[in-house]
């Protein structure tokens with residue numbers, strides 16, 4: 001594998017990107033929305049998937065993929081289990097990073113900021129819109145805890161399926177988080193390999209904009 005890996009190189013010459021970073025403007029939220037719409041229009045797979053990195057109190061960093069469910073005003077909303085590994089990290093260290101990668105457009109967006117749980121009523125409304133299997137799964141899975149056997153998970157699923165024959169209430173340990181960014185970086189790959197980077201850093205309520213070396 002290692003010989004093959006060393007030689008592995010995607011051909012970036014013919015990817016089709018609609019515009020470069022010069023069109024991003026001065027509002028990073030609008031810039032994000034535009035790039036997200038372009039990723040969706042280009043049929044990027046799982047365009048709303050991002051990597052969330054969190055830190056534990058002893059600075060052990062962990063990353064996992066989640067789905068972005070909404071950009072609400074200036075907050076990026078995602079849903080998960082509050083007692084999970086990431087939930088425990090966030091409860092003690094609210095600074096996190098988010099990373100989107102859209103390979104078909106050769107684009108990456110880095111976002112950093114602080115996360116807070118969202119209002120229970122908003123989590124309730126989103127939970128109610130989920131398929132029943134996902135709702136029961138949120139009760140059945142003690143996300144990130146050791147699972148003695150898969151049968152145990154299935155038994156938990158069947159237990160909650162019977163507990164809630166009709167409407168499934170939202171588990172108190174499951175809900176949304178809102179990330180409020182204080183940093184964005186947009187990266188646009190270029191066939192020349194002189195890639196474009198543009199950063200937005202929030203200082204005293206003003207976005208400081210810079211180009212970065214690739």
Ligand SMILES: Cc1cc2nc3c(=O)[nH]c(=O)nc-3n(C[C@H](O)[C@H](O)[C@H](O)COP(=O)(O)O)c2cc1C
Pocket residue numbers: 046049062063064065066067068078079080081084085086087143144
């Ligand atoms: C494409 C994809 C989307 C995912 N979306 C979510 C999500 O929205 N919420 C979630 O809790 N886990 C999601 N997961 C699972 C997480 O990556 C992770 O395994 C889980 O949240 C447990 O992470 P933790 O133990 O670090 O807390 C997703 C995984 C993949 C591959």
